[in-house]
Amino acid sequence: MTQHIVVIGAGYSGLAAALRAARRLPDARITLINPRAYFVERVRLHQLAAGQRLRRYPLTDILGTAGIELVVGSVRTIDTERREVTVDSLDTPVPYDTLVYALGSVADTSTPGVAEHAATVAGPAEAQALRDKVATMARQEGTLTVVGGGLTGIETAAEVAETYPGLEVRLVTDTEPGAGLSERGRAHLRRVFDRLGVEVRTDAKVVEVHSDAVELADGNTMTTDLVVWATGFGVPDLAARSGITVDSAGRIVVDDTLRSVSHPDVYAVGDSAAAHHPDGSPLRMACATALPLGRYAGDVIAARAHGRSPRPLRFRYFFQCLSLGRDDGVIQFVDAHDRPRERVLTGRLAARVKEAVVRGATFTARRSGLYPSR
Ligand SMILES: Cc1cc2nc3c(=O)[nH]c(=O)nc-3n(C[C@H](O)[C@H](O)[C@H](O)COP(=O)(O)OP(=O)(O)OC[C@H]3O[C@@H](n4cnc5c(N)ncnc54)[C@H](O)[C@@H]3O)c2cc1C
Incomplete structure (x- = not known):
């Protein structure tokens, strides 16, 4: 029987997970549900607030020939018994075999x-x-x-x-x-x-x-x-309302393959997941975390569909990027656990590196089927 993978949220992590799963499982049915028909570069929202225009990336263009069905709407409920989600724009629930929860975060x-x-x-x-x-x-x-x-x-x-x-x-x-x-x-x-x-x-x-x-x-x-x-950010309460085990911040508690500890058919990625290093220390809410997690989740789902045991998540950070207006910034090099090293780039060079990283993140999210995960 064809597996139906439903990904909720088309930010960095959800998009990456959907594209990755589509690449690895060409026979699976994949549905991506998002409130907007376009991808938002969330890491640029301070630029929008300061009056800059942001480019819109239509999801139909990004999904292209990947064979992913797009539903524009917000998920209202998850029924983990029946394995279906209700969406505000649809009259009937959407059933799933595997759910990828990628709702990101909200203002606290x-x-x-x-x-x-x-x-x-x-x-x-x-x-x-x-x-x-x-x-x-x-x-x-x-x-x-x-x-x-x-x-x-x-x-x-x-x-x-x-x-x-x-x-x-x-x-x-x-x-x-x-x-x-x-x-x-x-x-x-x-x-x-x-x-x-x-x-x-x-x-x-x-x-x-x-x-x-x-x-x-x-x-x-x-x-x-x-x-x-x-x-700082909080997370949507949908997981908690749906009876999925969450931590004190409302993020889905996952194992070392990003699978919910309470619901094995649910995976969580990005800001909504309480993902962690192998030693248990938490990963930061960041695009730098969300993208690789999304790709990795796509790989894990495909591995299990093929009857293989996925390798546990291995994760490391490289740098933090900070824009300080359009012409200045800080690139802070960090160790695997995100602790700062002494090495930094600053000034115009840092602003250029940050811009390249932001563009690279969008490019990678849009083409996540193609890149290897860490
Ligand atoms: C101003 C700003 C600057 C930032 N700068 C950086 C930076 O420089 N570097 C960095 O690493 N991180 C940065 N971040 C953090 C980064 O944006 C997030 O960590 C990242 O976007 C998380 O990715 P995600 O896929 O988990 O969620 P998102 O990218 O937020 O995507 C979540 C998606 O889920 C959708 N969604 C929500 N609720 C529902 C629902 N009920 N049904 C269906 N869909 C739903 C949302 O609309 C959205 O499309 C910044 C954040 C902000 C706000």
Whole structure:
């Protein structure tokens, strides 16, 4: 009987998994379900927020002759007993033999006031809404407060400050920005923020967001015209709602082949998977993780379909890429577990490398059938 593989989510990991499985299992039926008919380069959403146009990649073009059926819609429920998913755009459920869960992540809006008053760059609709707000604000001048000193907050603050030099851009974080970078990487970051006029407030934990201010853990408040919340990502609750075993963050708990520990016919990839190194240490939510995981999942599903035992996931990181506007950046070399080495590239060269990596990621996602997984 023909196996029906249903992949939900056509981001970096889902697209890679679907294309890979199609390449390895030409006789399988594969369905890819995504809310949009095009692929979003999510790693560029801070650029969209700063007013740049992003290219759209129609999924029908990408799927081309791979023989993958595309359903445009959002998955609402997973019935793991019947092995079927319901989709908001379809009248009847879609049955599966194997499900690949690749829903990515969403903004973590659990802090009081964030959902009501803050903008985010976590998804395309949110980044577009932020773009409109920033453009309006830039005409009147004002203060934009980016909360979160991780890579997304840093990239967003730098991009907006470069595009709108008349805006006051402030980065508020409870640690030092770029805490995962080497000393040289952080020193470069400080120089760039100085050049762009970004005010950095460290040791400031935001505990509540109001319409015109952020409230800090020490009781102080900072007035602001707009808040961008970038303290980290959460995940959709679909897996938890469906009775699939998840970790405390809601990510699907998987074995060393990315298979759900509670439901062997479900695989999880990308940000929605609690994937880990062989020693159990977690992988980072990143495009750099999602793409290889997606390809690997396609290989694993094919291996099992052919009656073979897949090799366990082996994963290593090489670098972290950080854009600081269009003409500056940091490429931080890291060890296999993502810990920074001393070696960094900075400045224009780093900006070019980052651009090449982002383009390469999209190219690889679109052609994931062809490349070997790690
Ligand atoms: C502004 C920004 C900058 C970033 N920069 C970097 C970077 O420089 N380097 C890096 O490594 N990472 C970066 N990241 C993180 C990176 O984008 C994510 O880790 C990566 O996209 C995760 O891939 P994924 O396949 O898990 O999810 P995604 O790429 O988010 O794809 C998930 C897909 O699932 C779809 N989906 C969601 N819910 C449903 C549903 N119910 N039914 C069907 N489909 C659904 C979504 O619409 C989406 O198409 C950045 C993120 C942001 C927001």
